[in-house]
Amino acid sequence: xxxxxxxxxxxxxxxxxxxxxxxxxxxxxxxxxxxxxxxxxxxxxxxxxxxxxxxxxxxxxxxxxxxxxxxxxxxxxxxxxxxxxxxxxxxxxxxxxxxxxxxxxxxxxxxxxxxxxxxxxxxxxxxxxxxxxxxxxxxxxxxxxxxxxxxxxxxxxxxxxxxxxxxxxxxxxxxxxxxxxxxxxxxxxxxxxxxxxxxxxxxxxxxxxxxxxxxxxxxxxxxxxxxxxxxxxxxxxxxxxxxxxxxxxxxxxxxxxxxxxxxxxxxxxxxxxxxxxxxxxxxxxxxxxxxxxxxxxxxxxxxxxxxxxxxxxxxxxxxxxxxxxxxxxxxxxxxxxxxxxxxxxxxxxxxxxxxxxxxxxxxxxxxxxxxxxxxxxxxxxxxxxxxxxxxxxxxxxxxxxxxxxxxxxxxxxxxxxxxxxxxxxxxxxxxxxxxxxxxxxxxxxxxxxx
Amino acid sequence: xxxxxxxxxxxxxxxxxxxxxxxxxxxxxxxxxxxxxxxxxxxxxxxxxxxxxxxxxxxxxxxxxxxxxxxxxxxxxxxxxxxxxxxxxxxxxxxxxxxxxxxxxxxxxxxxxxxxxxxxxxxxxxxxxxxxxxxxxxxxxxxxxxxxxxxxxxxxxxxxxxxxxxxxxxxxxxxxxxxxxxxxxxxxxxxxxxxxxxxxxxxxxxxxxxxxxxxxxxxxxxxxxxxxxxxxxxxxxxxxxxxxxxxxxxxxxxxxxxxxxxxxxxxxxxxxxxx
Numbered sequence: 001x002x003x004x005x006x007x008x009x010x011x012x013x014x015x016x017x018x019x020x021x022x023x024x025x026x027x028x029x030x031x032x033x034x035x036x037x038x039x040x041x042x043x044x045x046x047x048x049x050x051x052x053x054x055x056x057x058x059x060x061x062x063x064x065x066x067x068x069x070x071x072x073x074x075x076x077x078x079x080x081x082x083x084x085x086x087x088x089x090x091x092x093x094x095x096x097x098x099x100x101x102x103x104x105x106x107x108x109x110x111x112x113x114x115x116x117x118x119x120x121x122x123x124x125x126x127x128x129x130x131x132x133x134x135x136x137x138x139x140x141x142x143x144x145x146x147x148x149x150x151x152x153x154x155x156x157x158x159x160x161x162x163x164x165x166x167x168x169x170x171x172x173x174x175x176x177x178x179x180x181x182x183x184x185x186x187x188x189x190x191x192x193x194x195x196x197x198x199x200x201x202x203x204x205x206x207x208x209x210x211x212x213x214x215x216x217x218x219x220x221x222x223x224x225x226x227x228x229x230x231x232x233x234x235x236x237x238x239x240x241x242x243x244x245x246x247x248x249x250x251x252x253x254x255x256x257x258x259x260x261x262x263x264x265x266x267x268x269x270x271x272x273x274x275x276x277x278x279x280x281x282x283x284x285x286x287x288x289x290x291x292x293x294x295x296x297x298x299x300x301x302x303x304x305x306x307x308x309x310x311x312x313x314x315x316x317x318x319x320x321x322x323x324x325x326x327x328x329x330x331x332x333x334x335x336x337x338x339x340x341x342x343x344x345x346x347x348x349x350x351x352x353x354x355x356x357x358x359x360x361x362x363x364x365x366x367x368x369x370x371x372x373x374x375x376x377x378x379x380x381x382x383x384x385x386x387x388x389x390x391x392x393x394x395x396x397x398x399x400x401x402x403x404x405x406x407x408x409x410x411x412x413x414x415x416x417x418x419x420x421x422x423x424x425x426x427x428x429x430x431x432x433x434x435x436x437x438x439x440x441x442x443x444x445x446x447x448x449x450x
Numbered sequence: 451x452x453x454x455x456x457x458x459x460x461x462x463x464x465x466x467x468x469x470x471x472x473x474x475x476x477x478x479x480x481x482x483x484x485x486x487x488x489x490x491x492x493x494x495x496x497x498x499x500x501x502x503x504x505x506x507x508x509x510x511x512x513x514x515x516x517x518x519x520x521x522x523x524x525x526x527x528x529x530x531x532x533x534x535x536x537x538x539x540x541x542x543x544x545x546x547x548x549x550x551x552x553x554x555x556x557x558x559x560x561x562x563x564x565x566x567x568x569x570x571x572x573x574x575x576x577x578x579x580x581x582x583x584x585x586x587x588x589x590x591x592x593x594x595x596x597x598x599x600x601x602x603x604x605x606x607x608x609x610x611x612x613x614x615x616x617x618x619x620x621x622x623x624x625x626x627x628x629x630x631x632x633x634x635x636x637x638x639x640x641x642x643x644x645x646x647x648x649x650x651x652x653x654x655x656x657x658x659x660x661x662x663x664x665x666x667x668x669x670x671x672x673x674x675x676x677x678x679x680x681x682x683x684x685x686x687x688x689x690x691x692x693x694x695x696x697x698x699x700x701x702x703x704x705x706x707x708x709x710x711x712x713x714x715x716x717x718x719x720x721x722x723x724x725x
Contacts, residue, residue, distance in 0.1 A: 212549065
């Protein structure tokens with residue numbers, strides 16, 4: 001370690017101590033920012049101390065869950081891991097997570113798609129996991145084409161990084177093909193069967209990014225994910241190297257058989273939470289942990305021990321009523337959330353909170369791409385209420401879906417409305433990004449108080 | 451939440467039983483009329499919530515007892531405008547926009563006759579740029595549909611953010627979100643849709659936003675323009691019915707309290723100086 005890196009690390013760690021112990025604040029980004037200002041190459045210098053290397057996880061939806069599951073699986077297999085579990089996923093967050101250093105085997109980091117180009121050249125991960133590419137925050141992230149360009153050029157800067165990607169997503173397949181041409185080794189994962197999910201109302205057609213012809217789908221899971229092929233060129237869903245089969249999705253969670261191509265028979269993986277999208281997250285984490293040398297038992301132990309506490313399907317109990325908090329920040333994520341509502345029979349109150357802070361994207365146009373019409377068709381949803389800085393936009397969106405929703409003040413205001421519902425009614429709080437932490441804090445307080 | 455529908459759905463469900471519609475509204479208020487809407491290339495031009503415009507038109511017709519019929523024109527189909535009352539073009543990425551322009555140029559003459567015959571056309575974002583003589587994609591200048599005398603260049607930076615304009619076609623400001631690299635110049639005699647109060651508009655400097663030509667509305671306000679601007683939706687519906695039936699149709703008033711509140715919240719935020 002150079003003197004400069006040492007100084008950067010010391011300053012970062014000192015600020016981390018002040019933030020945590022003196023100010024009782026989160027230390028997930030500022031220490032990294034300070035340390036990077038002193039040593040811009042800090043990530044590379046510290047990452048080289050991870051004995052077996054690093055793994056980076058990116059993709060529009062599912063980064064935090066996949067990343068944390070993967071880190072836990074490696075720990076369950078007896079390895080020491082550095083990880084940005086809180087989800088601070090830009091260069092400063094990765095640097096903050098690396099600061100403790102010590103004798104780690106692996107660094108496991110979620111990385112914002114657009115930050116890959118800053119992080120990867122220094123981190124030089126053994127593996128980049130690419131989960132999916134959905135439209136999200138157009139005002140900040142730009143069109144998907146640009147996100148693809150950024151990931152491809154990030155991979156060009158680190159020739160020994162292997163790309164493990166979702167082959168069911170034609171947008172990821174396109175990234176893989178471009179990366180492969182510049183010498184990157186690529187490994188696809190995918191679900192090898194039609195999940196038979198109900199069709200979405202907004203089904204953007206997908207056009208072959210190689211030749212422009214409309215793609216054909218033998219089956220379609222959700223969004224653009226599925227068994228696609230181009231009728232006029234060689235672009236098609238690849239045979240997955242890691243596949244999920246015999247998938248079951250119920251109100252109690254998901255289960256599937258995970259299989260490595262050419263390997264022996266499949267291994268059953270099951271989780272007590274999540275819907276269809278969780279199959280992809282679990283499969284990605286499973287594949288990455290196998291490539292990192294974890295064993296299948298360790299992976300299942302990590303899944304069993306995993307208790308979502310970061311606002312992703314996090315459960316609370318307020319006054320005897322079960323409340324589920326989940327992040328829903330783009331159309332695909334929201335549609336998956338709405339599908340989850342119908343998976344259990346309990347009557348429900350749904351509270352939707354929409355903010356438009358910088359981290360959310362200032363533009364809430366995407367609300368009109370979400371299938372809220374499905375809520376009308378879901379007999380378990382008894383009442384909808386809305387909140388957040390864009391509560392009025394959300395209210396209008398629901399009006400045109402055929403749902404009358406009042407604007408309420410916070411989670412407490414929403415739960416007051418549940419009083420008129422049956423005893424066994426549950427509440428679901430669906431929020432976008434910046435609304436997640438206030439809702440989580442309020443729920444934690446309500447849980448303790450009532 | 452089907453059981454809740456009868457009691458809790460304020461503005462009426464898809465069967466057209468609307469609270470906002472006065473009893474006994476006759477033909478002069480639109481009841482019993484039909485409206486044919488063409489949604490051009492929804493699978494290509496749906497960058498961000500563009501479908502909200504169609505949904506708004508459909509619901510506001512249904513709540514008044516007007517029967518809307520939506521025809522989706524897909525890639526590879528040759529659209530005909532002979533039986534269309536109202537056409538909508540959304541926004542897409544550069545690549546998708548170029549594909550659409552090529553498809554529409556093939557029926558350019560028919561589209562021009564539709565517009566000159568006072569056919570109603572709403573074009574947002576990328577679709578707005580297609581209305582003109584040409585637009586720039588990267589460094590390439592592509593031929594537009596020449597439906598309206600306007601031209602689009604490219605500028606740096608992109609013009610992004612909430613926008614509020616004053617327009618004569620709605621009794622409150624039109625609000626929305628813009629995100630475009632294009633700089634559009636209107637020809638002499640082409641009226642802008644409105645004057646910019648907050649935001650950038652056509653070119654960030656002229657204070658003009660969008661275009662209004664015959665029954666054509668073009669605007670950089672992208673995605674779901676109509677939900678928070680019900681006056682614009684009703685202007686389009688009213689114009690289309692007048693053309694179809696050859697007489698003015700007074701639209702039954704609807705309860706727009708929620709739409710107006712959503713509009714007012716954004717106006718207040720922008721008037722308070724928020725970017």
